[in-house]
Amino acid sequence: MPILTEPMKKYVLSENKRGWNKSAYNSRIREYAVRGLQDLALLADKLPEKELAKIFNKENLFDLLKSMLKTKISAKNHEGWKKIKETPIMLAKRRRLLNICNTILMLMGDYNFTATLVPSDWKPWLGSGYPPIDNLRAILYAHQI
Numbered sequence: 001m002p003i004l005t006e007p008m009k010k011y012v013l014s015e016n017k018r019g020w021n022k023s024a025y026n027s028r029i030r031e032y033a034v035r036g037l038q039d040l041a042l043l044a045d046k047l048p049e050k051e052l053a054k055i056f057n058k059e060n061l062f063d064l065l066k067s068m069l070k071t072k073i074s075a076k077n078h079e080g081w082k083k084i085k086e087t088p089i090m091l092a093k094r095r096r097l098l099n100i101c102n103t104i105l106m107l108m109g110d111y112n113f114t115a116t117l118v119p120s121d122w123k124p125w126l127g128s129g130y131p132p133i134d135n136l137r138a139i140l141y142a143h144q145i
Contacts (some may be wrong), residue, residue: 003032003033003036004029004032008025008028008029008032011025012029026135028041042056044056058064068100069097069100069101071093071094071097073085073090082084083103105132105136106132108132108135108136109131109133109139110127110132110134110135111127111128111132111133111135113134113135114135114136114138114139115125116138117138117139117142118138118141118142119142122138122142125138127136
């Protein structure tokens with residue numbers, strides 16, 4: 001069962017929101033999305049690895065992560081780009097995305113998490129300090145072997 005109903009999808013996809021009850025749709029979409037994320041967190045926490053591998057994989061998550069972290073700024077030149085980058089909407093978006101990125105990096109760089117991913121003989125080079133640069137570097141290197 002999808003998270004969004006067909007009318008909700010039509011609302012989201014419509015460029016002109018005239019004629020829609022924006023407040024009601026936005027509220028309902030927010031509520032459904034948050035509940036959907038909570039359900040996904042429950043699945044990620046409780047399903048066996050065999051099922052997790054079919055759901056939470058690069059193929060299934062790529063579009064979500066790409067859209068979620070999207071920051072494209074369309075401008076004719078560098079000066080225009082800098083002006084757009086400093087608008088209140090972009091500042092808020094940058095702050096939101098920096099918080100998300102920081103959270104992801106801190107979770108990934110956690111010593112216990114990293115120690116389970118990398119070869120055991122790498123443990124002496126992992127750290128528990130902030131920022132967890134060595135741990136993130138170890139994950140990147142381990143991914144290549």
